[in-house]
Structures are given as structure tokens and as C-alpha cells.
Amino acid sequence: MTIFESFSQSALKHSSKTALMNREKGEYIGINYKELMNSVNAVAEGIKRLSIGKGDRVGIFSYNRPEWVIADLAVLKIGAVVVPIYHTLPSSRMKRIVSDSNTRLLFVENTSLLAVVKEIKDDCPILRNIVVFESSEPIAEHDILQFDSLRHEKCKSVASEESPDVSANDVATIVYTSGSMGEPKGVILTHKNITSNAFSVMRKFRVTSEDVFLSFLPLSHMFERTCAYYATLFAGGTIAYVKDMSAVAEDIREVRPTILITVPRLIEKVYESVEKRVSQGLFIRRGFVSLAVKRLNHYANLKHRGAKIPLFLRIRRPLYDVFVASKFRKIAGGRLRALACAGAPLDRKISKILYILGFNIVEGYGLTEASPAVCLNTVEENELGTVGKPLDDVEVRMGENDEIMVRGPNVMAGYLNMPEETSKVIDQDGWLHTGDKGRFDEKGNLIITGRIKEIIVTSYGKNIVPAPIEMEIARNRYIDQIMLCGDKKKHVAALIVPNREFVMSYAEEIGIRFDDYQSLLHRDEIRDLIASEIEKSSLELAPYEKIKAFTLLAEPFTVENEMLTPILKLRRTKIAHEYGELIDQMYEGKK
Incomplete structure (x- = not known):
């Protein structure tokens, strides 16, 4: 048809x-x-x-x-x-x-x-x-x-x-x-x-x-x-x-x-906005919201494990829902049954908090070459941290280096005017080689673990998957965007776009005088702040995964300046080319 x-x-x-x-x-x-x-x-x-x-x-x-x-x-x-x-x-x-x-x-x-x-x-x-x-x-x-x-x-x-x-x-x-x-x-x-x-x-x-x-x-x-x-x-x-x-x-x-369909970065922006509104509220109200979220989280964990839920929690949960969670759901119109998200992994912390507030966050996986949907969680069967099971008529298996491979009626006919590129990604048996890495959990849900071409291999031969590290560090309120670099280099470095609003607020709080935002980013106090926040976010990283140098950028990565794709993914090759000189300086010890 x-x-x-x-x-x-x-x-x-x-x-x-x-x-x-x-x-x-x-x-x-x-x-x-x-x-x-x-x-x-x-x-x-x-x-x-x-x-x-x-x-x-x-x-x-x-x-x-x-x-x-x-x-x-x-x-x-x-x-x-x-x-x-x-x-x-x-x-x-x-x-x-x-x-x-x-x-x-x-x-x-x-x-x-x-x-x-x-x-x-x-x-x-x-x-x-x-x-x-x-x-x-x-x-x-x-x-x-x-x-x-x-x-x-x-x-x-x-x-x-x-x-x-x-x-x-x-x-x-x-x-x-x-x-x-x-x-x-x-x-x-x-x-x-x-x-x-x-x-x-x-x-x-x-x-x-x-x-x-x-x-x-x-x-x-x-x-x-x-x-x-x-x-x-x-x-x-x-x-x-x-x-x-x-x-x-x-x-x-x-x-x-x-139903809303979106990408992780937009959900993260909404979450940051809500978090900011809560943090600026009255102390008593702020404390009640925090307590409610904590108790709802505990309730969700017990329910997920099938454990016995204490009587006080069963009694208070409806109150937390009426006075806190329902207020958040009302912002979304009050009848949202699903918030579908794909394009990149969603921060697990954010998805869990939204879930306990009553939002059904369902993640999926796909790519243009597959029309695009490959896997999808559902409201009825939703495993946070995964992208769900394959669609009914789609086959998924892992190839060499845990590469996700897809076959089905949704797989493209090929690339226009590029027969050699087509043969590189679709093999003789009809399997589409996605370039993404993944694995299945015990229930058959797909978990995305990285992108093969995005892997950083240092000069010491250490393999580093940048996306999870970037996601963890970008949780910080002072850091808006980050891209790791270091392929064939001795250590990991980063280009960082600070959160302008929070950085300027911090500067005012500690009495820093500055002429413009660009000059503020060169101040030792701001670099020390960012370094401290990076360190806090890197406690679980292996030594070779930790950022040893960084450069602060005043201009954000956007779709308009071609540093982001239309669904807000980093265009890594473009960014690396545009800021090549600054990246080189980080390895020469100048930044």
C-alpha cells in the first residue's frame, strides 16, 4: 500500500x-x-x-x-x-x-x-x-x-x-x-x-x-x-x-x-526550567516538593521490585500526587498519556523523576535509514534506561564490536548517487549496519551503549565512549553543552559552553567585575568553578576518561551555526573542524 x-x-x-x-x-x-x-x-x-x-x-x-x-x-x-x-x-x-x-x-x-x-x-x-x-x-x-x-x-x-x-x-x-x-x-x-x-x-x-x-x-x-x-x-x-x-x-x-514526540535535549530544557522554578520557590514549598519527589521515588522503587509498601507511604502517596505531581502534569495539559523520546539517550535521572511525577516517558530508537523506527518502549511495557523491544516486523541483532544491525521492510533502498556507501552499510543478507553499539537486557530490550565512529581512542590505546560522560557532566547547572575530544591524543579534553545565566549569577554573587561575557569566561574564578563541577561529575570515571583540559566557549552550539543537527545532536566533525585551533592549543598546554 x-x-x-x-x-x-x-x-x-x-x-x-x-x-x-x-x-x-x-x-x-x-x-x-x-x-x-x-x-x-x-x-x-x-x-x-x-x-x-x-x-x-x-x-x-x-x-x-x-x-x-x-x-x-x-x-x-x-x-x-x-x-x-x-x-x-x-x-x-x-x-x-x-x-x-x-x-x-x-x-x-x-x-x-x-x-x-x-x-x-x-x-x-x-x-x-x-x-x-x-x-x-x-x-x-x-x-x-x-x-x-x-x-x-x-x-x-x-x-x-x-x-x-x-x-x-x-x-x-x-x-x-x-x-x-x-x-x-x-x-x-x-x-x-x-x-x-x-x-x-x-x-x-x-x-x-x-x-x-x-x-x-x-x-x-x-x-x-x-x-x-x-x-x-x-x-x-x-x-x-x-x-x-x-x-x-x-x-x-x-x-x-x-502524545508528545520529542528529543532528549528539549525534555532536559523543560526539566531545567521546572527545577529552576522549584529552587526559587518558598523554602517550605521547596522542601515539600523535594520530600514528595523523594517519597514518590521510594514508592516507585518498592513497586518495581514487588516489595511490600509501608502503610504510611500508601496513605500519603495520593496526597503527594494531588499536591505535587498533578501540578506538573497540569502543565502538560492534563491528558498526556505518553511522552515519546528518541534521537539520543535521555538522562536516566531526568526520565526517572518525570516518571514518578506521572509522566510516561517512553524511549525509542531509530535512524533515517530505517524509516526511522526500530525499537520502542510502550506505556504498558516500559523499561527505563532502554529503548524497548524491536517493532513486530523488524529484526535486530548485534554484529562485530556490538554493532546494532537491522533488517526488515523499513530498511532503505540505499543512498542517492552513492552505491559504494550503500554497500558499506547494507550487506548481502539485507542487514543494515547502523554504526551504533548496543546490547539486549534479559527481557529483550535494547540498550544503546554508544556510537562506533564516536569512540575516542587515545594515543595510549584507551577506548572512550564520549556520550555518557558528556551527559553526566551536562547535568550540572553551570554547564549547558560539552563535547569531548582526544582521538589519537594523550588525554581527553573538552569544549564547554557554560550556562550563561547561572555563570553570570555566580559572578554577581561573589562580586566579580567584568566588561563582557567573553572576558568573564577567562577569569580564574569561573574556570575554577567549572573545573570543580567537572571533578564532581567525574568521580565514577576511570583516570583515562577524565578531562585534563577544557576551553570555555561563549557561543552555544546551535542548528543555525551548523554545530547541531536539527534534532539537536552534536555535529562532532563540524565542531572539531571549526574549533580545531583551540583544540590543538589544549594539547599544547595553552588553555
């Missing part, structure tokens, strides 16, 4: 139900499945009038919004191939994607992003037409259209049939990986790859027409696209879009989602 066929069946079944919601002029406006199908049909006809047909590549350069979905489904309906492009990408990387994929038509969110496209348009002759979703003024250029003008009003039928020559084995999308270790590759995914994965997620996570998702991870990433967008629409659920990430808390309260 193709993606459009899967959506079409759901649209016929749930025609009057709200499919998508978007904030317009301050309030959420919804469109139902019948209206969505009508829009898809109209846009599909409009695309065909631009001489786009089966196999042609069509890009979408936009943040999440209903038009993204309409354009995507319309392109897929006529058998063309969707090339999603992150809305934060600079023109240089966008040019590479458009050229490599031979994108002929490009949907663009607004005039601001249109300006980025115009920078590369003359260098990409294959790009014939551009369609802008949102424009406050008429566009006078002949090859640039407004989205509304593309719609073919004569074709509006929920019962519209898909073109018969589009099959499940046809290419649906080419997704360029975020490239945390190097240059991005175009991952070729078929309709079958994606529908098999979306339906597996839907079944395992028990997504129904009653579910409401709040969408804020980029639709250009397969995690959001398969697990939130496709799985939800195939089930007849509702998707609400966040327009402004700074107002996401307000959106959560208004939409009251049943």
Missing part, C-alpha cells in the same frame, strides 16, 4: 473529524479529513499542470504547517518524490541538496525563506518552479507561484482515486541525513518502507482516532514524519502545529495533547 492510499482510506473513514490544527491570528483553526483530502487533490492537479510527474523530485523548504502536509501528500499521490529540506539550512547546504537530488519544483514557507532560495536559484538550472506557502504581497516573477494559485479548484473529491501506476515499491522520498559525523547523504525510502514503519508504530503505540499530537520537531526529520504525521493520520487522529517554539507551553495547555 502507498502512503496516499493509506491516508485516503483513513480520510474516507474519518471524513468529518479534525485532521490538522494550526494557530492563526492567535487561535487554533482546524480542518477535517474531507477538507484535507480536497486540498490534496486540488494541489496534486496543480502540480501536474507544472509538468511534474512520476519520479520527479519536489522539495519542501518549510517549518511545520498544514501546507507542508498538503504538499507532501499531493506530491506522493502523483508518484513524484518528496525531498524535505530543513528550514534552518543555509543556502550553501541547500544548494547541494537541490543539485544532488535534481529537485525541479520547490515549496517554500514564506518570503524570508524565498530569499534564501533566490541565492542559489541561478546555480540550480534544474529548479524550474517555486511555490510559496505564505506571502503578504503578490509575487510578480513568472516562475514563482503562490500556494493558493496552484490549487485546481475543479478537482475536489474525497473519493478521488490514486494514479494506478504508483506502487508500494516506488520511491516516496529522499531524506538527507543531518550528518552528525560528516556530510549528509540522500536516503532513498520507498512507500513500503514508510507505510510498514508507520503502521508498526501505530499498532505498538496504540495510536487511535482519539489521539491528539502536538507537532514541533521538524517534519523534515523522519522521526516526526513517520511516527507523528503518518502514524497519526493513518489512525484518524489529530495533529496540532506549534508556530512559535517560545510559546510551546501555551500551545500545550490549549491543545492538551495525548
